[in-house]
Amino acid sequence: MKELNHLDLNLLKALNALLEERNVSRAAERLALTQPAVSAMLNRLRHRFNDPLFIRSSHGMLPTNRALALQAPVKLILENISALVKPIEFKPEELKYTFKLAGTENGIRTLGVPFALKIAKLASDVKVAFFPIQGQPLEERLLTGEWDLAILGEQELTENLYYQRLFSETYTCAVRHNHPVLKQEWTVETFCQLEFVLVAYNGGHFAGATDTALERLGKKRKVKISVGHFSLLPDLLKQTDYATVAPSHFLRSRNDLVLLEPPFVIEGYQKAMAWHARANHDPIQQWFRQIMADVAEEVKNP
Known part of the structure; x- marks a missing residue:
């Protein structure tokens, strides 16, 4: 793995562009860089792979055997990295998941039941499991993923949790x-x-x-x-x-x-939903939380 310490992702992007364009100017335009910058990157690539990689000819830049051998794996690496950082996209109707909701008996009855019924209509392969919240280590359960979301009074929140108010209870x-x-x-x-x-x-x-x-x-x-x-x-x-x-x-x-x-x-008090930082940016969890917020609006304004 030490070999990766000196490998720049931008160099791989430049190599991929050069292999596909076979021209420094066109590769520079594609990368939104100047031609001298791409030439400098090519020199670094030559040094890194200990190979000229491209040879000038009357037909343009010809890749060496080493460069041709690198073409497929470099393209695959870039595609994998792109997939890695690409936002997760999902279709609720195709989602298979067990959503774990904790709350008091009142919270589950008031919000959990209509939430589960709405989920059943939107995502038929999603299961909803209810858990009692009393006497349980709230933050730990959310941290470990044993629970995805907790319904509770705002006064019961801890400072390390994200939360959203749902409605005022009287x-x-x-x-x-x-x-x-x-x-x-x-x-x-x-x-x-x-x-x-x-x-x-x-x-x-x-x-x-x-x-x-x-x-x-x-x-x-x-x-x-x-x-x-x-x-x-x-x-x-x-x-x-x-x-x-x-x-x-x-x-x-x-x-x-x-x-x-x-x-x-x-x-009275504020009814809220709480979740851990680990789930804050998860698109699937965000979708579930939006459904809960929608349910709360319906409960608040029947």
Whole structure:
């Protein structure tokens, strides 16, 4: 490999042009160089290959046997290098890939499911695998390629990740149909008299953003049940007088529940997608991220 240390790619380009044009002036024009510059490059080539390479004759420049032997491999090298640096082009309908998407249960339900359905229409040979994000080393999974993309709250991002905001998430309160609270005036006091089911991704927590907001008002609520999955909420609410406060995008399609605007301000958060630098310039990954951004727009503006 030491032989490559003194081999200039521009010299190979010049040799290829000279072999095809058999004329220094035409080779110079093709390379967008001056004739003296190409002549100098030819001298360097002669020194490098220890061969005259071209001999002047009444018919122009004739390549030596050494030059003719170099013609095919030099052309192949230049073609391979050109292919190496050429941007990756792909057709989604021909793409075969397993896209690995991590997120919370809410993130997967809100964005991951419509994303997978859209991908199925655009690229039928692409598979989508969902992964739970809780308790996992986010940056490591993205670095190693175990995950391609993560859907999460902006507050969960680390400084070494690229990200794009998708939409602002707010909170909504939900109760069963015919709940007694629906006949009462909807105030902070009424809210605090209810008993709640809280979704805590890691399980076992009994306070969240709602409690932080109440604390600022000098109020408290009663959280009776803590669950790790949003999917448990509907059954718990429909069979009891419990209430819940959950992300609005998760609840808005629940026709089996009554949705109420919280009677006080609960700070929302930015939903984002995050990826590692290794995938930042990959055209295929960029395409997937654009599809996710399109899905987020549709979720934001149904």
